[in-house]
Amino acid sequence: MTKEEFTKTGLCEQYVLGLTSPEESELVEQMLVKHPELRKDCMKLEGCMEKYARAHAIPPPATLKESVLSKVDKIAEMERAARNNISVPKWIVYSAAASLVGLLFFSFFAWDGKSKVENEMAVLSTEFQQFQKDCEQIENDKMIFAAQNSFLNDSKTTHIHLRGEDNTLVIAYWNENRDKAYLKLENLPPPPVGKTYQIWADIDSKMVDMGVINYEDKKMISIPHMVNAASLNITLEQEGGSDHPDVSQLKVSGVI
Amino acid sequence: MKFAESQIVEMLHQNDKQAIAVIYDHYAPALYGVVVRIVQSEEIAQDVMQDAFVKIWKKGTTYDSTKGTLFTWLLNITRNTAIDKIRSAGFRKSGENQNIDNHVHNKVSSRGTNPDEIGVKELLNNLDDKYRDIIDMIYFRGFTQKEVSEELDIPLGTVKTRLRIGLRELRGIFDVASVGGVFLFFNSISLL
Numbered sequence: 001m002t003k004e005e006f007t008k009t010g011l012c013e014q015y016v017l018g019l020t021s022p023e024e025s026e027l028v029e030q031m032l033v034k035h036p037e038l039r040k041d042c043m044k045l046e047g048c049m050e051k052y053a054r055a056h057a058i059p060p061p062a063t064l065k066e067s068v069l070s071k072v073d074k075i076a077e078m079e080r081a082a083r084n085n086i087s088v089p090k091w092i093v094y095s096a097a098a099s100l101v102g103l104l105f106f107s108f109f110a111w112d113g114k115s116k117v118e119n120e121m122a123v124l125s126t127e128f129q130q131f132q133k134d135c136e137q138i139e140n141d142k143m144i145f146a147a148q149n150s151f152l153n154d155s156k157t158t159h160i161h162l163r164g165e166d167n168t169l170v171i172a173y174w175n176e177n178r179d180k181a182y183l184k185l186e187n188l189p190p191p192p193v194g195k196t197y198q199i200w201a202d203i204d205s206k207m208v209d210m211g212v213i214n215y216e217d218k219k220m221i222s223i224p225h226m227v228n229a230a231s232l233n234i235t236l237e238q239e240g241g242s243d244h245p246d247v248s249q250l251k252v253s254g255v256i
Numbered sequence: 257m258k259f260a261e262s263q264i265v266e267m268l269h270q271n272d273k274q275a276i277a278v279i280y281d282h283y284a285p286a287l288y289g290v291v292v293r294i295v296q297s298e299e300i301a302q303d304v305m306q307d308a309f310v311k312i313w314k315k316g317t318t319y320d321s322t323k324g325t326l327f328t329w330l331l332n333i334t335r336n337t338a339i340d341k342i343r344s345a346g347f348r349k350s351g352e353n354q355n356i357d358n359h360v361h362n363k364v365s366s367r368g369t370n371p372d373e374i375g376v377k378e379l380l381n382n383l384d385d386k387y388r389d390i391i392d393m394i395y396f397r398g399f400t401q402k403e404v405s406e407e408l409d410i411p412l413g414t415v416k417t418r419l420r421i422g423l424r425e426l427r428g429i430f431d432v433a434s435v436g437g438v439f440l441f442f443n444s445i446s447l448l
Contacts, residue, residue, distance in 0.1 A: 010420045015324075017394050017419070018332045019401060029323050043325060048427050049395065050286070050327040055377050056396065057285035058292050064302050065280050071306045072276050072313045 001027075003035050012038070016045045148182060148220055151175065162232055162254035164188075170252045172232050175225070183213070183221040188252065190215055191236060198237045200245050201229035212241040231255045261326050268316040276313050283327060287334045293396040294338040304341050308334040339398040379429050387422030390415060 006012070014020050015028040032039040151157055152173060160172040168189070173182040183199070191197055197213040203226060210223055213234065236249040259267075259278050267275035284305070291301040291308070311333050319329050380388075393399040393407065401419065405412040 010416060013420050013423045014401075016328060016423070017391075018328075018335060019394065033322065039322075045423060045427060046325040046328045048423070048430050050325065050331075051430050052380070052391075052395070052426060053286040053290060053327070053331065055380055056289045056293075058289040059285045060288040060302070060305065061298075064288075064305060065277075065284070067302065068280055068284075068306050068309045069277060072273065072309055075310050076273060076313065 001031065003031075003038060006031050006035075006038065012042045012045065016042065016049055151178065151180075151182065154178075158256075160232060160254045160256055162234060162252035164234075164250075164252035168252055170234060170254075172223075172254065173220075174256060176227075179225050181223050181225045183223055185213075185215070185221070188215075188234070194239050195236050196239050196241060197234050197251070198241050198245065199223060200233045200235065201226035202231040202233065203228050207233065207245045209241070209243070212237070229256055262321075265319060265321055265326055268312075268319055271317060273313070275316060276309055279312065279330065280309065283330055286327070287330060290331060290335055290396050291338045293392075294335065294398045295342055300341060301338075304334070304338045307341075308337040311337060335398055342398075379432065380426075382429060383422070383425055387418055387425055390418050391422045391426065394419065 011020060011024055011028050011031075015025060020028060028042075032042055154175055154177075156177055157173055157175040160174050162170040162172060167187070169186045170188050171184040171186060173184070175181065188197070197215060199210040199213055200207040201210050202208075208226060208229075210226060210232075213221060231253060233245070233253040234251050235245045235247065236251055237246060259282065264275060264278050264282065267278065287308070288301060288305060291304045292298055295301050295304055312330060315333065319326065323329075383391075389408070390404055393404050394401070399407065401415045402412060404410075405415045408415075
């Protein structure tokens, strides 16, 4: 914008009267720097308006000066106090705030971590107990297997086949030197509801009770050894067992 | 004690609190005249003056003498404070201009003005009312050109034109006044 163009806009007059927008003020200020004669002109106009204002001056009440000065004093004092209060402690306030945030984070993670660890502990503890139980069971089974193994491998152990109708077969492992024997149920069908299998030894032509058979246990079943037993017989009896065998319900039988 | 404008600016730039007292002594009546005309109440005008001087104190270091005279800067701060005050308080500017101007003029004459400025005031009577009204509404009352246009019911372009011509006229009047002052000065010397 040339000097002449600028003069025509009337921006100088508006600038002096405080009517220009911030953008317009900036333009005016640039022009005033670029063209000293414009600046001189503008300043003269400002001087003019100052005189105009002075011509319309109103003397303020005498007390106003004191009020103005004490208010400025008060504000200056407050600002200084605020600056002093804020400048140094600001650093502390920020670091304290940061520490607090950090602590909260740490606490949260620690707490979160703790509860996670506690949960893991509980799970591990349960698993460990189960593991112990399993171990005991395995140990137990192992002892049983070892006993069975030693029994079965004993050269004195004999296999007695107890047979019944429809090729039903139960095998008894028998050893005269031992106080126990084993039964393997093979293809003996499950007992009807309310009934149970019971095993008897024939000693001197008398049926001696050797106990009821737990059919659920499909592994080798341990039974007592009966000295002088001539044969082994399994009958179907009422649940709980009987004192005397129901020979009409003899399922399998084998001679020793 | 009189200070040159450059000295006052120096104090202001150094955040010297004495600047406020000096500025008050040099400019308060002219500023107060504007504030009273804008807020139309001497009581509120005194509040505005206090607020304005606090702003002047706070902004003092930012005053740039290449951008305008100190008085223009002071007046802009003070006028804006006054305008903010009447806008916040829900004041109405329109309506009773004439009464308020009379009220102000009465007040001024009852308290008296600077004798140096009496001659100037008389010369200002030479300024055509159509220019004076617009200059006064803007300079003393804080109106925008658009508000003047609405208030006086004349086109905005006319307001702008009259404002420019009015300021030129005003400048001519003050030029005459200063020549007159020199003339009076020489007259008084010749009498000795």
